[in-house]
Amino acid sequence: MRRIISILMENEPGALSRVVGLFSQRNYNIESLAVAPTEDPTLSRLTLTTEGSDKVIEQITKQLNKLIEVVKLVDLTEGSHVERELMLIKLRATGAQRAEIKRTVDIFRGQIVDVTSTVYTVQLTGDGEKLDAFIQAVGTMGVLEVVRSGVSGIARGEKVLSL
Amino acid sequence: MELLSGAEMLIRSLKDQGVEYIYGYPGGAALHIYDALFRQDDVKHILVRHEQAATHMADGYARATGEPGVVLVTSGPGATNTITGIATASMDSIPMVVLCGQVASHLIGEDAFQETDMIGVSRPIVKHNMTVRHPSEIPQLVKKAFYLAKSGRPGPVVIDIPKDMTAPNGRFEYEYPEKVSMRSYNPAVRGHAGQIRRAVDMMMNARRPVIYAGGGVVLGKASQQLTDLAHELGFPVTNTIMGLGGFPATDPQSLGWLGMHGSYESNMAMHHSDLILAIGARFDDRVTNATDKFCPGARIVHVDIDPASISKTVQADVPIVGPVDSVLEEMRSLVRESEEQPDQEALGAWWKQIREWGQYRSRYHYEQNGDNIMPQEAIQALYRVTKGDAYVTSDVGQHQMFAAQFYPFDKPNRWINSGGLGTMGFGFPAAMGIKLHMPEQEVVCVTGEGSIQMNIQELSTCKQYHLPVKIINLNNQALGMVKQWQDMNYESRYAHSYMESLPNFEKLFEAYGHVAFTVTRREDLEPVLEKAFAMKDQLVFVDIYVDPYEHVYPMQVAGGSMKDMWLSKTERV
Ligand SMILES: Cc1cc2nc3c(=O)[nH]c(=O)nc-3n(C[C@H](O)[C@H](O)[C@H](O)COP(=O)(O)OP(=O)(O)OC[C@H]3O[C@@H](n4cnc5c(N)ncnc54)[C@H](O)[C@@H]3O)c2cc1C
Ligand SMILES: Cc1ncc(C[n+]2csc(CCOP(=O)(O)OP(=O)(O)O)c2C)c(N)n1
Numbered sequence: 001m002r003r004i005i006s007i008l009m010e011n012e013p014g015a016l017s018r019v020v021g022l023f024s025q026r027n028y029n030i031e032s033l034a035v036a037p038t039e040d041p042t043l044s045r046l047t048l049t050t051e052g053s054d055k056v057i058e059q060i061t062k063q064l065n066k067l068i069e070v071v072k073l074v075d076l077t078e079g080s081h082v083e084r085e086l087m088l089i090k091l092r093a094t095g096a097q098r099a100e101i102k103r104t105v106d107i108f109r110g111q112i113v114d115v116t117s118t119v120y121t122v123q124l125t126g127d128g129e130k131l132d133a134f135i136q137a138v139g140t141m142g143v144l145e146v147v148r149s150g151v152s153g154i155a156r157g158e159k160v161l162s163l
Numbered sequence: 164m165e166l167l168s169g170a171e172m173l174i175r176s177l178k179d180q181g182v183e184y185i186y187g188y189p190g191g192a193a194l195h196i197y198d199a200l201f202r203q204d205d206v207k208h209i210l211v212r213h214e215q216a217a218t219h220m221a222d223g224y225a226r227a228t229g230e231p232g233v234v235l236v237t238s239g240p241g242a243t244n245t246i247t248g249i250a251t252a253s254m255d256s257i258p259m260v261v262l263c264g265q266v267a268s269h270l271i272g273e274d275a276f277q278e279t280d281m282i283g284v285s286r287p288i289v290k291h292n293m294t295v296r297h298p299s300e301i302p303q304l305v306k307k308a309f310y311l312a313k314s315g316r317p318g319p320v321v322i323d324i325p326k327d328m329t330a331p332n333g334r335f336e337y338e339y340p341e342k343v344s345m346r347s348y349n350p351a352v353r354g355h356a357g358q359i360r361r362a363v364d365m366m367m368n369a370r371r372p373v374i375y376a377g378g379g380v381v382l383g384k385a386s387q388q389l390t391d392l393a394h395e396l397g398f399p400v401t402n403t404i405m406g407l408g409g410f411p412a413t414d415p416q417s418l419g420w421l422g423m424h425g426s427y428e429s430n431m432a433m434h435h436s437d438l439i440l441a442i443g444a445r446f447d448d449r450v451t452n453a454t455d456k457f458c459p460g461a462r463i464v465h466v467d468i469d470p471a472s473i474s475k476t477v478q479a480d481v482p483i484v485g486p487v488d489s490v491l492e493e494m495r496s497l498v499r500e501s502e503e504q505p506d507q508e509a510l511g512a513w514w515k516q517i518r519e520w521g522q523y524r525s526r527y528h529y530e531q532n533g534d535n536i537m538p539q540e541a542i543q544a545l546y547r548v549t550k551g552d553a554y555v556t557s558d559v560g561q562h563q564m565f566a567a568q569f570y571p572f573d574k575p576n577r578w579i580n581s582g583g584l585g586t587m588g589f590g591f592p593a594a595m596g597i598k599l600h601m602p603e604q605e606v607v608c609v610t611g612e613g614s615i616q617m618n619i620q621e622l623s624t625c626k627q628y629h630l631p632v633k634i635i636n637l638n639n640q641a642l643g644m645v646k647q648w649q650d651m652n653y654e655s656r657y658a659h660s661y662m663e664s665l666p667n668f669e670k671l672f673e674a675y676g677h678v679a680f681t682v683t684r685r686e687d688l689e690p691v692l693e694k695a696f697a698m699k700d701q702l703v704f705v706d707i708y709v710d711p712y713e714h715v716y717p718m719q720v721a722g723g724s725m726k727d728m729w730l731s732k733t734e735r736v
Contacts, residue, residue, distance in 0.1 A: 069347055
């Protein structure tokens with residue numbers, strides 16, 4: 001099953017490589033990874049998505065917790081949560097396609113953030129499926145480049161991951 | 164407050180941490196530190212002949228005492244030479260602090276002379292590692308390193324020290340912190356009361372219980388608590404090879420050790436049990452055999468300080484995260500208060516069955532082969548000559564298994580071997596580390612002619628520091644353990660498992676200033692051992708030519724359950 005694991009860790013050099021190293025060392029797999037400092041500059045928030053049986057996920061969370069720099073972690077998929085990913089996508093946009101792309105972007109509630117006479121750069125946020133659907137929808141129109149941020153997530157309601 | 168350079172702070176921190184000896188080897192990036200060492204007498208440095216041996220010395224000391232061993236090396240090759248020793252310690256959860264020189268900060272990343280990314284290289288085999296970023300951090304980092312190495316599940320910690328951090332011209336206020344606290348690291352201090360109660364309930368209702376006790380009992384200094392609990396309950400106890408001495412091997416309730424080469428009675432009892440009480444053991448593959456066939460009728464209580472050890476390979480029914488000593492203490496008081504008692508009739512029948520297994524195949528069974536000295540009888544002679552009370556280190560191979568089988572340990576911390584990594588070359592330097600700290604104790608390394616050559620250069624260190632350890636070489640003229648597998652699985656095609664030209668060990672040891680004896684006849688075995696151990700001030704090597712055909716049995720059948728074993732070359736059960 002796919003899981004979103006969200007980690008609060010010390011914002012120190014080397015901490016990220018320990019998390020990533022753990023995955024290859026123990027033969028787990030990382031599908032996506034997003035990391036940045038939090039409102040408390042001594043802490044980073046790392047969100048990763050991974051796939052595995054319950055047993056594997058249990059080991060992953062235990063092994064992650066053992067890393068000295070990991071302060072806290074939560075498996076967001078255990079409760080209701082919000083999941084978002086940002087995509088920047090560059091599309092060939094000429095002639096009639098320009099209007100077609102614009103319409104599709106509007107349907108997906110994206111934004112065109114850069115324009116040249118032949119290219120649109122589109123920004124889109126949503127869960128992974130929505131981003132996939134957009135790529136599919138514009139697929140015939142010439143995708144030049146896709147950049148995705150990796151999943152970020154947060155629990156719904158009162159639940160917070162903090163110290 | 165005192166003003167010290169980074170290098171001086173490092174050495175002072177070690178002193179204030181209570182460190183008496185460190186083991187190491189100098190080189191460019193560590194020279195400021197070596198200079199600071201030179202200018203004081205509190206922390207003594209032992210110069211090894213290869214950095215790997217420094218780590219095993221530190222490790223041997225740590226296993227015998229529970230205190231972290233300390234290693235000091237230079238950058239690059241000095242640091243990479245410690246890797247095998249760090250991995251050895253890591254696999255067996257041994258506390259160790261490794262101080263590595265590094266090129267100066269401004270050179271890092273430039274492929275500078277003797278630069279290795281030691282943080283990156285050691286990452287998968289340490290409990291933690293850290294780089295000094297400012298000299299003033301040094302006391303804090305040293306304190307942290309010792310705290311991490313020793314607390315919770317112990318393990319090795321590396322500190323990478325760029326050369327400019329120890330430069331003599333910088334001066335900083337020195338104060339050694341009394342304690343450290345880390346918001347991200349809080350090892351369990353006691354087990355969950357409700358879980359402990361559940362476990363005790365299960366113990367009271369067990370009909371065929373076994374206590375399976377591992378290295379955690381030794382590391383957690385809980386052998387007394389374990390022994391008391393086992394006696395109060397009357398349950399049989401089997402140890403892992405890492406847990407030897409955690410429960411006295413000569414106690415009537417001991418079944419010996421379990422697993423691939425464990426005793427018949429241990430493996431049979433495990434397989435047929437209805438309750439396994441796993442205490443500080445990690446269900447290693449050398450123990451469980453195929454996990455899908457593991458002990459089908461048993462419910463499992465698993466006590467471990469590391470949650471990740473629990474249900475990693477075998478699912479626990481009652482997980483208890485906590486230190487062995489306090490969990491066992493709590494179990495004992497619940498057992499004492501309990502109105503219930505284990506069903507004595509069931510327990511009696513269980514013991515009867517276990518005794519029958521023990522009689523069918525004694526754990527001290529072996530067969531003679533003509534006039535050849537059997538490796539097992541060599542170990543038995545060693546046991547008699549040392550009165551069963553020596554610190555015994557071992558290398559890796561058949562001799563390791565024979566030593567563990569035929570030298571019953573009644574005390575913890577006396578059996579020192581590389582279990583998890585299985586590092587040939589470990590035994591001799593480990594013995595040196597113990598002898599250095601306990602000169603009054605008998606320290607003996609059981610080895611093979613393959614293993615001993617993996618750190619034999621340390622004979623020179625022994626001469627320099629006067630370390631009269633005894634080395635017992637079970638000389639089967641082959642890499643015996645490999646050869647055994649080739650006999651069993653590769654129709655005796657001995658691909659590189661024999662030693663075509665052994666050195667003349669007597670001359671070799673003499674060249675280093677030590678003594679060596681050779682034993683080829685049974686009648687000489689014990690007298691020569693007596694003579695060797697009477698030479699209190701000498702390092703003595705006893706080269707015992709043993710039967711070259713012997714295999715280690717029992718041996719679990721690969722892919723089977725715990726009860727599937729070879730008991731001899733021809734008998735399979
Ligand atoms: C050639 C060869 C053959 C081998 N054959 C066998 C064999 O037949 N049988 C066998 O048993 N081994 C054998 N071994 C060794 C084997 O590989 C493992 O090293 C060993 O089984 C592990 O022992 P353990 O389970 O006690 O764990 P250890 O590695 O000793 O781990 C200790 C456990 O205790 C926990 N712990 C530590 N401190 C505490 C504390 N204070 N409180 C609570 N928990 C704590 C740790 O978290 C860890 O889970 C062999 C090795 C070699 C080289
Ligand atoms: C450093 C290292 N290399 C290889 C091995 C694989 N290995 C395990 S036992 C063994 C043979 C050991 O031979 P020896 O020391 O003579 O002991 P014996 O088995 O003959 O008693 C080997 C090569 C190992 N454990 N460690």
